[in-house]
Amino acid sequence: MPTEAGPAPGRSRTARRAARRRAARPWLLLAPALAVLAVLLLWPLARVVLLSFQDYGLREINTGESDYTGLENYRRLLGDSFLWTTVLPNTVLFAVGCVLLTVVLGTLVALLLTRLGRTWRLVCSTVVMTAWAMPAVTGTYVWIWIFDPLNGVVSGGLDAVGAIEPRETNWFTDRWSFYAIATLNVVHHGFPFVAITVYAALLTIPRELPEAALIDGAGAWQRFWRITVPTLRPVFAVVTILSTIWDFKVFAQIYLMPGGDGANPEVLNLGVWSYLQSFGRNEYGAGSAIAVLLTLLLLVITVGYVKVLAREGEER
Template sequence: MADLRAAPDASAASATLADRPPSGTEPTGTRRRRPGGLGHRSPLRPWLLLAPGLVVLGVLLLWPLVRVVLLSLQDYGLRQIASGESNWVGLQNYVDILGDSYLWTTVLPNTVLFALACVVLTVVLGTAVALFLNTLGGFWRGVGATAIMVAWAVPAITGTYVWVWIFDPLNGLVASVLEGVGAIEPGTVNWFTERLSFYAIATLNVVHHGFPFVAITVLAGLMTIPHELHEAAKVDGASAWRRFWAITAPILRPVFAVVTILSTIWDFKVFTQIYLMPGGNGGNKDVFNLGVWSYIESFAQGKYGMGSAIAVLLTLILLGITLVYMRTLFKEEEL
């Protein structure tokens, strides 16, 4: 009888022990927050992770930009470099630049029209090449894409010297061909002295170097378009031109927007292709763009304040284009 009376007490004790939480734990409702705030996400944690990269960007980009802006507000030349003194002139450099007819009649038209021509030809040629590659099989498409990427991999310096040799007035390929057919006399035509022909050669150079990026980007977009759309359009009797404007162009409008704005940014600040051509390094003032003009004023003339002001103007133009680019990216789904 004693054993039977003890059984309920033992069962109750077992139930009580089973209901207790394991040793070292607490109920969920009464869990204490760990010291130091580790139990919640700190708002400073993302900034701490970004801090190394932001410091590097600040040192490499922000400080030089601030330095250029400060120099643009000074009459800074070789004397100031030697003495370490500052000769502040405020916005006088900008007044001189904006009041100079050379900016409006030569430099700015060279920069804007050259960039516009390069962008249009680069996008058109790159799109045409992408459409051609899209019609090929997988193997030949890879071969063609690899071949055109060679033009993009060639450094701008090397490509510029190749085009300078092609149009060399004495021993160039074009001069030799035209001489062979009796079109010109040897050494009588120099394409680098005239403003229009100079920029025509520079445009060929820039377009040749830039169209592979557009071609590969547009090709990637073309490969995402379902074949059924074009097949249905063919059944309806639509021509290739009609299918491009009715199907391909609307679908790839975000791609075209991105490659166009990126090409505009790159072509506005072209320097190497202009400076390395004969006359572009200071011998022919009629072919300067904003980048070359800033370099010549700074390092050839020793007017670092004036050159910095020109660089700031170019930066403001590129900043405006960049803002358009960022706005386009944010509205990509709406295009």
């Protein structure tokens, strides 16, 4: 009884080799970029992790020796009450507030741009991009000048109406006012990215969707939550994750403000604390442990947020 002949062994092997070559081709094209990323990102990260397991200071730098202490740096770090009562709350609360305000303000500006005429849209977009292009160092010094206790615009205005006595008011010594100024600084520098990104995404929404909702009697608020937000959810996810990463590792905006360089320990965050431990006290192992903790915190938050978005996408 005749049987169907299967594919020839030689032809099958040739097909498998061709499939493997097709699968490997994208990786070969990406190999140079991946090699550069490995050198610039993965090796420094691995070096920081290795240092976090060592008692590494000036002596080790001079001698080139390694003094591995295991998890001692992490035990000291996690057992330090200063981490739990000051540094970690400063880092987390500040970042959460900045991310929320940045995304909300950026979205409002994007919605405003969609309603402006061509000329005013160009003017507003230029102003927004100028704020984004301002270096963090320059922007920080501008906000320091605005809130200068003696010569600042805010202190001068409040003094004019008799609300404060400038010589008795220093906005940078109090923990809450310090971070309020830092929040204004970070949000001012970060909202343009959200505004331009969301505005570009708004242009991709078909006009038929909001027009149909308007005919059905939906108000502006309902159209935003029922049409705009679900449609732009991936865009909001991207800007939120990126803003979270940026705001958790804020350094210049804290370090350059009066007291943020360690003179006022009550305002330290994880990034500045790691820098001061490493380069201020020459305890590079302890500073590396703080940096690893910050990285793990960012990974947990980012992965958790991505999983929530993926779960919502599956449910829909």
